[in-house]
Amino acid sequence: MTATEQTGTDTASVAAGELIDGYELVVGLEVHVELSTATKLFSASPNHFGDEPNTNIDPVTLGLPGSLPVLNRRAVELAIRIGLALHCDVQPCLFHRKNYFYPDMPKDYQISQYDQPLNVDGWLELPSGTRIGIERAHMEEDTGKSTHVGGSGGRIHGSDYSLVDYNRAGVPLVEIVGRPDIRSADQARQFVNELRGILVAIDASDAKMEEGSMRVDANVSVRRPGEPFGTRCEIKNLNSVRSLGRAIEYEARRQIVLLADGETVRQETRHWDENDGRTHTLRTKEDADDYRYFPEPDLVPLAPDAAWVEEIRAALPPLPADRRVALAAAAAAESTSESVALVVDRGRDRLALDAIAAGGDPVRVLVHIEHNLPPDGPDPVTPAALAALTGLEKAGQVTPTQAKQILGELVDAGGDGDPAAIAAERGFQAMESGVLEAAVDAAIGAQPAAWEKYRAGEDKAAGALVGAVMKATRAQADGKAVTALLQRRRAEASSS
Amino acid sequence: MSTDLAGVVEIAEAVRTGAATAAEVVDAHLARISERESDVHAFNLVLADEAREAAAAVDARVAAGEDPGPLAGVPVALKDNMCTRGIPTTCSSKILEGWRPPYNATVVERLTAAGAVIIGKTNLDEFAMGSSTENSAFGPTRNPHDLTRVPGGSSGGSAAAVAAGFASGAFGSDTGGSIRQPAALCGVVGVKPTYGVVSRYGLVAFASSLDQIGPFAHTVEDAALLLEVVGGHDPMDSTSIDQPAPALRSILGDGVEGVRVGRITDLPPGADPDVEERMELAFEALERAGAKTVDVTVPAFSYGLTAYYLIAPAEASSNLARYDGVRYGLRVEAADTATMNAATREAGFGAEVKRRIMLGTYALSAGYYDAYYGKALKVRRLIADDFARAYQDADVLLTPTAPTVAFPFGAKTDNPLAMYLCDVYTIPSPLAGHPAISVPFGTGQDALPVGVQVLAPSLGEPLMYRTAAVLEAAVKEGT
Numbered sequence: 001m002t003a004t005e006q007t008g009t010d011t012a013s014v015a016a017g018e019l020i021d022g023y024e025l026v027v028g029l030e031v032h033v034e035l036s037t038a039t040k041l042f043s044a045s046p047n048h049f050g051d052e053p054n055t056n057i058d059p060v061t062l063g064l065p066g067s068l069p070v071l072n073r074r075a076v077e078l079a080i081r082i083g084l085a086l087h088c089d090v091q092p093c094l095f096h097r098k099n100y101f102y103p104d105m106p107k108d109y110q111i112s113q114y115d116q117p118l119n120v121d122g123w124l125e126l127p128s129g130t131r132i133g134i135e136r137a138h139m140e141e142d143t144g145k146s147t148h149v150g151g152s153g154g155r156i157h158g159s160d161y162s163l164v165d166y167n168r169a170g171v172p173l174v175e176i177v178g179r180p181d182i183r184s185a186d187q188a189r190q191f192v193n194e195l196r197g198i199l200v201a202i203d204a205s206d207a208k209m210e211e212g213s214m215r216v217d218a219n220v221s222v223r224r225p226g227e228p229f230g231t232r233c234e235i236k237n238l239n240s241v242r243s244l245g246r247a248i249e250y251e252a253r254r255q256i257v258l259l260a261d262g263e264t265v266r267q268e269t270r271h272w273d274e275n276d277g278r279t280h281t282l283r284t285k286e287d288a289d290d291y292r293y294f295p296e297p298d299l300v301p302l303a304p305d306a307a308w309v310e311e312i313r314a315a316l317p318p319l320p321a322d323r324r325v326a327l328a329a330a331a332a333a334e335s336t337s338e339s340v341a342l343v344v345d346r347g348r349d350r351l352a353l354d355a356i357a358a359g360g361d362p363v364r365v366l367v368h369i370e371h372n373l374p375p376d377g378p379d380p381v382t383p384a385a386l387a388a389l390t391g392l393e394k395a396g397q398v399t400p401t402q403a404k405q406i407l408g409e410l411v412d413a414g415g416d417g418d419p420a421a422i423a424a425e426r427g428f429q430a431m432e433s434g435v436l437e438a439a440v441d442a443a444i445g446a447q448p449a450a451w452e453k454y455r456a457g458e459d460k461a462a463g464a465l466v467g468a469v470m471k472a473t474r475a476q477a478d479g480k481a482v483t484a485l486l487q488r489r490r491a492e493a494s495s496s
Numbered sequence: 497m498s499t500d501l502a503g504v505v506e507i508a509e510a511v512r513t514g515a516a517t518a519a520e521v522v523d524a525h526l527a528r529i530s531e532r533e534s535d536v537h538a539f540n541l542v543l544a545d546e547a548r549e550a551a552a553a554v555d556a557r558v559a560a561g562e563d564p565g566p567l568a569g570v571p572v573a574l575k576d577n578m579c580t581r582g583i584p585t586t587c588s589s590k591i592l593e594g595w596r597p598p599y600n601a602t603v604v605e606r607l608t609a610a611g612a613v614i615i616g617k618t619n620l621d622e623f624a625m626g627s628s629t630e631n632s633a634f635g636p637t638r639n640p641h642d643l644t645r646v647p648g649g650s651s652g653g654s655a656a657a658v659a660a661g662f663a664s665g666a667f668g669s670d671t672g673g674s675i676r677q678p679a680a681l682c683g684v685v686g687v688k689p690t691y692g693v694v695s696r697y698g699l700v701a702f703a704s705s706l707d708q709i710g711p712f713a714h715t716v717e718d719a720a721l722l723l724e725v726v727g728g729h730d731p732m733d734s735t736s737i738d739q740p741a742p743a744l745r746s747i748l749g750d751g752v753e754g755v756r757v758g759r760i761t762d763l764p765p766g767a768d769p770d771v772e773e774r775m776e777l778a779f780e781a782l783e784r785a786g787a788k789t790v791d792v793t794v795p796a797f798s799y800g801l802t803a804y805y806l807i808a809p810a811e812a813s814s815n816l817a818r819y820d821g822v823r824y825g826l827r828v829e830a831a832d833t834a835t836m837n838a839a840t841r842e843a844g845f846g847a848e849v850k851r852r853i854m855l856g857t858y859a860l861s862a863g864y865y866d867a868y869y870g871k872a873l874k875v876r877r878l879i880a881d882d883f884a885r886a887y888q889d890a891d892v893l894l895t896p897t898a899p900t901v902a903f904p905f906g907a908k909t910d911n912p913l914a915m916y917l918c919d920v921y922t923i924p925s926p927l928a929g930h931p932a933i934s935v936p937f938g939t940g941q942d943a944l945p946v947g948v949q950v951l952a953p954s955l956g957e958p959l960m961y962r963t964a965a966v967l968e969a970a971v972k973e974g975t
Contacts, residue, residue, distance in 0.1 A: 059599050063818050065592070065700040066579040066601060068733050099814050099860070103833055108817035162833070164822070292860035294869060297705035297811055299734050 016130065016184040021260065023222040025252045026229055027188050028180035031195060032173050033205045034142065034213040035078045041141045041172035042069030042111065049211060053165035061170045063106030068298050071095075075172035076118075077312060078204045079139045080304060082174050083119025084313050085198050086134045092303035093118045093138075095296040100289045104144035104164050112140035112175075114293045118302070124178070124198070125321050126190045127341045133179030142171040174204075180219065180229065185245040185252075192216055192241050197320040197345055209240050216244055220251040222259065230255070231265040235279055237272045247272040251279050323349045331362035339366045351379045351386070360387030361394045364403075372404050373411070381407065381415040389419040399478040402428045428476065436469075436477060440485045443468035455490055462486055500524075504570050504665045504718035508611070511569035514558060518551035518569030521664075522613055525571045528661045529616075537637050538647075538657040539616040540576045540586055547571065550613045557611075565611030567725055572607055573663035575654050576617035577624055578709070579698040580604055587700050588632035589622045591844030592825045601698020602730045603667060603709055610725045615663050618653030622846045623816065624674055624702040626650050627918040630909055631848045639682060641944055645902040648678030648918070651712070655682040658712045665722050666712040671703050672804050673897075673922025675710045676934035680897035680947020683936045685719045685964070686712050688922075690954050691929035692737035694723070695730030701815040703808035704735075706926045716935060716965045720744035723957070742957045748965045753786035755963065758890025761791045764798045764920050767899040770940030775896055778937050778948045781970035782894070782963065792886040792893065796878040800924035801916060803879070806859045806872035807927070812849075813856030819844060851912065880928040887953045892963050895921045897934040897947035925951050935964040938971055 017024075037047050043060035059067040083090050096114035117138035123131045145168050150160025176195070182188050196214060199207040207214040221232035235251055238244045250272075255265045270279040318326070327349045328335035343352050348369045355365045365386060373380060389406060392398045397420075398406065406422045422428075443465045444451045453461035462483060469482045501507045501521055510516035526544055533539060557564040574580065577587045579597035581604075586592045600608075608614065621631035629637040629652030637652040639645040640660040647656040651668025655678035658666045668675040670688035679686025687710040694709040701707060711722035727741030759779065767775070779789050821827035821840030828839035845853070859868035886893065898918055908915040925932045931954070934947040948967055952960035 059597075062823060064579075064597065064599075064824070065585070065587070065595075065818070066577075066597065066696075066698040067599075068697050070732060070734050097814050099817060101817065101820060101834070101837055103820070103822045106818065106823065108820055109814050290862045292814070292857065292862075292865075294810060294814070294860055294865075297703075297735075298701075 016128075016187050018184070019225065020222075020252060021256055022224065023252070023256045023259070024225050025183055025185075025248070026180050026221045026223060026232075027182035027185075027248055028219040028232075029178040029182065029188060029191055030217045030219070030234075031176040031178070031192070032215040033082070033176065033199060033207060035075050035172040035174060036203065036205050037072055037074045037078065037172055039072060039074075040170035041072050041075050041139070042170055045170065047171050048167075049213070051167055053163075053167060056167040057169075061106065061166055063108075069111060069296075071299060071302065072172060075139065076302065076304065078172070079118055079137070079174050080309060080312050081202045081316065082176070082199065082204050083122065083137050084309070084316060085202050085204075085319055086119070086122035086124055086137060086176065088119035088122030088134060088137055090119055090304055090309050092116070092301060094301050095139075095299045096293045097296050099292045102143070103162065104146045104166075104169070106144065106166060106169055110141060110143065111296050111299070113138035118304075124191065124194060126187060126194055127321075127324065128187075128190065128336055130187065132181045132187070132191055135177045135179050137174050137176045140173050140175060142168050142173050144169040180221075180232075185248040188218065188248055189241050189245050192244060193345070194320065200347075201317055201319055209238075218244060218248055218251075220248055220255070221265070222252055222255045230259075231267050233265065233267065233279070234269045235272050236269060236282065239274070243272060243274055246277060247279060250277060254279065320344050327352055330356045331366060333362070333366070339370050343369050346375050348373065348379060351381070351383055354383030355386040355390070358383050358387035359391065361390040364390035364393055368403075368407060372407050379415070380411040385410050385416055385419060392419055392423060396478075398423050398428050399476075401475060401479070402426075436473075436481060437485060439469050439472050439477065440465075440482060440489065442472065444489065454486065455493055502661060502664060503714055504567065504721055505715075507570050507664050508566060508568050508721070511554065511558065511611075512564060516569070517558075518554040518564075518613060519548065521569050522547050522551040522571055522615065525615060525662060525664070532640070532660055533662065535638060535643055536640055536656050536660050536662075537635060538573070538618055538653045538660060538662055540588060540619050540634055540653070541584060542616040543583065543614055546583075547613050547615045550608070554611050554613065565609065566721065567607065568611035570612045570665060571615040571663045572612045572722075573616050573618045573654055573657040573666040574604065574614060575620050575624075575651050575666070575668045577620060577669060577700040577702075578603060578667065579700070580614065580617065583617070585617065585700065586634075587623045588620045588634055589844065589846070589849070590633045590826055591819045591840070593844075594826075595824045597698070599698065602695035602732060603726045604698065606726050607667075612665075612725075616657070618651070618657050618666065618668075620653055620668075621650035621674075622849050623700070623812070624650040624669055624671060624707075625812070625848050625852055627673070627677055627915050628903075628905075628908065629653060629678070630905065631846055633846055636905060639902045641683060642902060642942070645904050645944070646681065646907075648681035648898070648902065650674040650678075651686075652678045652682075654712050655679050655684055655686065658682070658684045658714060664713070665718055667709055667722070667726070668712060669699055669702070669707055669709050670922075670926065671706045671708075671808060672926060673919040675712065676922045676932060676947065676949060677898045677918055679712055679934040680936070680945065680949075681902040683945030683947075684712050684714060685716055685936065685968075686710065686934045686947075687719050687723060688926065688932050689723060689727065689957060690737070690931040691926070692735050693727045693741065693931070693955075693957070695726075695733040695736050697730055697732040701811075703811040704815060705811060706804075706808060708926065716933075716961060716968050717745060717748055719933070720748055720961055737955075739955075742955070744958060744961050747958050748961055750962050751785055752782055752963055752966050755782075755787045755892065755959065756790045756890045757782050757787045757963070758790055758792040758886055758893040760794050760797060760886070760893060760895060762793045762795060762797065763895060766917065766920065767896045768901070768941065770901065771896045771899060771946055774937050774940060774946040775894070775948065777975055778894060778967055778970075781967060781975050784970070785966045787963075787966075790890050792890050794879075794882045794886050794893075794924070796875060796882045797924050799875045800879055800927055801920055803872040803875035803927060804919075804923045805855065805916060806868050807876065809852040809856030810859045810869050810872075811856065813853045813860065816845075816849065816853055848912070876927045879924050883925070883928045883930065883953065891952075891959055892956070893951040895949050895951065897921060897949040901940045901942065901944035901946060921949060928954075930954055931957050931960055933960050933964045935967050936971065937967055938975065
């Protein structure tokens with residue numbers, strides 16, 4: 001088995017800064033994002049995913065002779081939003097032509113930006129607090145989509161024929177080029193999740209990796225700590241955050257094995273294969289295209305008006321990082337808390353903040369949003385109802401299990417009901433301690449074997465006893481209270 | 497009587513007032529085409545039926561008392577690199593075989609809205625690359641003044657169509673002289689407007705930063721009306737100037753009293769003596785009309801040709817990449833896409849187009865960009881700066897349009913450099929985006945037409961046209 005055929009099994013994540021066999025991982029991500037404009041970057045055709053092939057087209061999209069591009073102002077606005085949300089400088093810029101032949105590119109050049117991009121020098125802060133530099137975020141047009149029919153694996157080589165759909169051609173993209181500041185696969189995943197949160201928050205893109213509206217390439221290299229950067233490989237075909245993490249870890253190990261064997265890493269573009277869990281050579285640096293960039297003569301330089309940029313900046317909604325800080329403060333939690341991040345990620349932080357402001361218990365509010373509400377869609381419950389529900393729990397009037405049931409009913413009824421009324425209707429109320437003690441003692445009497453085991457110190461045996469209490473009380477009992485009572489009985493038994 | 501009508505202004509006037517019908521005018525032009533087109537070969541396609549239909553529609557509007565437009569019934573020929581909906585647009589190249597554009601160029605829309613009648617698509621050097629129309633894949637156009645000679649190029653078909661009376665006016669595209677040089681060789685007026693005055697939407701691109709559509713006509717006034725109709729801002733062309741078309745006819749008669757006419761003392765030599773002689777007479781005619789001749793220098797003028805032959809091919813190499821056999825036009829089938837692309841381009845493009853694609857690809861290549869394309873852009877800036885200095889001392893500049901009168905077929909086809917030198921006087925001003933007009937100014941050797949070129953700074957069309965009108969009047973008076 002040669003080094004390049006190394007098995008790509010999933011292994012435990014390596015934390016940032018942790019070394020793998022004495023090597024440090026260095027990753028820079030390049031992310032292509034489709035902007036959610038109504039029309040294409042340079043023409044009036046609809047920008048819409050999933051339509052009948054070759055219906056969202058026109059002379060400009062098809063690059064017909066004589067057609068000319070006209071820049072979409074809305075696309076520029078969204079691109080500037082992205083730049084500002086990533087703390088970039090927005091600057092006067094130019095479009096260039098990137099020349100290469102490919103059937104899904106109608107003009108056989110792509111209008112992109114080269115040495116004078118729109119947004120430069122920004123950063124993105126991970127939920128963990130680490131800042132990853134952003135080199136640039138520039139505008140360009142998307143290509144069409146080829147489908148290779150026949151042959152194997154959907155690749156062009158060996159296929160019988162290819163079909164091209166130009167609906168995607170000319171869709172506005174922003175390419176975000178991150179600096180090589182990432183030091184672990186987990187940070188890479190965080191980067192992509194955080195970026196997606198930002199893009200969705202500012203309404204710039206729906207940022208779905210699975211649908212291709214967010215496409216991530218990873219530049220991966222390894223080095224001994226303190227040494228200059230190693231030779232990097234660019235990994236393509238990463239269709240999910242999970243693939244991204246797996247591919248980075250596989251690629252890092254592949255490179256480390258090469259170096260450990262005294263070999264060198266060759267600069268190349270590699271293709272991640274989800275099925276075999278490995279990366280494979282796509283093309284080497286030697287057969288890279290010469291793109292012959294030159295300024296696009298059909299467009300004029302773009303110099304966004306400073307007042308316009310400030311207008312866009314002022315209209316930016318709060319970003320996930322700010323929202324985490326706000327929610328954490330309200331919930332008296334750490335801003336790096338995972339449930340805070342999750343609630344913000346799901347866009348339910350407004351609900352949480354309002355419920356807490358309405359007197360809800362912060363911990364229970366976060367728990368309900370995290371575990372008992374759907375992960376997306378409009379908020380299914382009002383802040384007041386959620387706050388009132390946690391109030392019942394806090395006062396010991398309903399158990400967490402009952403609260404979950406009440407929440408379900410609230411949601412089914414449109415989200416705006418009175419939890420106390422539902423609890424009363426259902427007959428939910430905290431059991432009086434005498435009733436509960438009687439139920440526990442009855443369970444002990446009915447299951448002597450389980451009781452003996454439990455008494456002898458086998459905690460697992462409590463399950464049968466708790467189950468019996470729950471059954472007897474039609475699940476009205478609070479599990480924690482039952483466990484506490486059992487512990488008390490055990491203590492009493494051993495001291496007697 | 498109406499069958500003798502030739503001018504744009506006079507035809508429009510006659511049709512609008514009912515003195516002639518558009519049908520009569522079009523029939524007269526079609527008759528001349530039947531008579532001489534087989535000798536001249538100005539057209540790739542004569543649109544006889546479509547023209548008759550359009551003429552009938554114009555006549556119906558006149559009969560109904562509606563405004564038939566400023567170009568009512570005027571037969572206009574279009575260089576075959578302007579897109580016409582449903583009508584083949586070939587660029588005189590085999591590679592566009594069978595392609596019918598699904599849309600009209602902005603110029604076509606504006607002409608038809610103005611009542612003009614599109615009478616045919618004219619021959620050109622393939623993709624507008626050439627100075628003699630000998631590079632057409634469909635055979636050369638002949639000069640109506642002498643069928644053994646070239647009409648100039650690349651818009652040779654449009655120039656010949658007007659000169660032969662096949663069309664009252666015509667449109668061509670000028671990248672380095674492709675309107676002005678054939679206008680001079682065919683003895684008609686030809687105008688290259690300021691870059692951005694006429695929309696390029698629907699003009700098949702050769703070199704995008706230089707290409708500009710402009711009119712051919714028998715008279716300066718006709719050329720003024722044609723530009724007024726097609727000029728003005730177009731939101732479909734990002735490089736279009738955000739202004740209405742210049743008002744020209746209203747100021748045409750204002751003369752040149754006090755105008756400073758620049759003589760470029762460091763103009764590259766090489767014009768034939770007969771051409772030089774006419775130039776002297778042109779300066780004299782303008783002086784007689786009250787203009788003042790001033791000496792200016794434009795040191796970078798002589799670098800124009802070199803810069804042009806890097807910039808234009810560089811842009812062309814990219815603009816012509818799309819002719820790959822995938823979507824439209826010629827396809828030579830092959831085992832895989834890359835081979836199909838190459839085979840299609842090998843079969844579809846002529847020698848001159850291939851030469852320029854190679855030149856341009858090289859000029860943009862990694863490692864050569866700075867030395868070639870990058871340096872050419874610097875020269876381009878120098879030329880603009882030098883012109884700007886010259887225009888501090890002169891209001892317009894006067895040069896020959898072409899160094900020679902029309903030359904025989906084959907005279908320069910073996911030597912691309914000799915052919916490129918045909919454009920030595922016309923190339924520099926497009927590099928600065930400036931307008932220029934070629935106006936017929938008598939004849940030279942073998943009684944063949946000589947053209948004089950009036951150059952003006954950006955948006956200097958009004959004074960440029962006034963100066964041309966004075967030269968035109970001088971010829972009429974016997975100069």
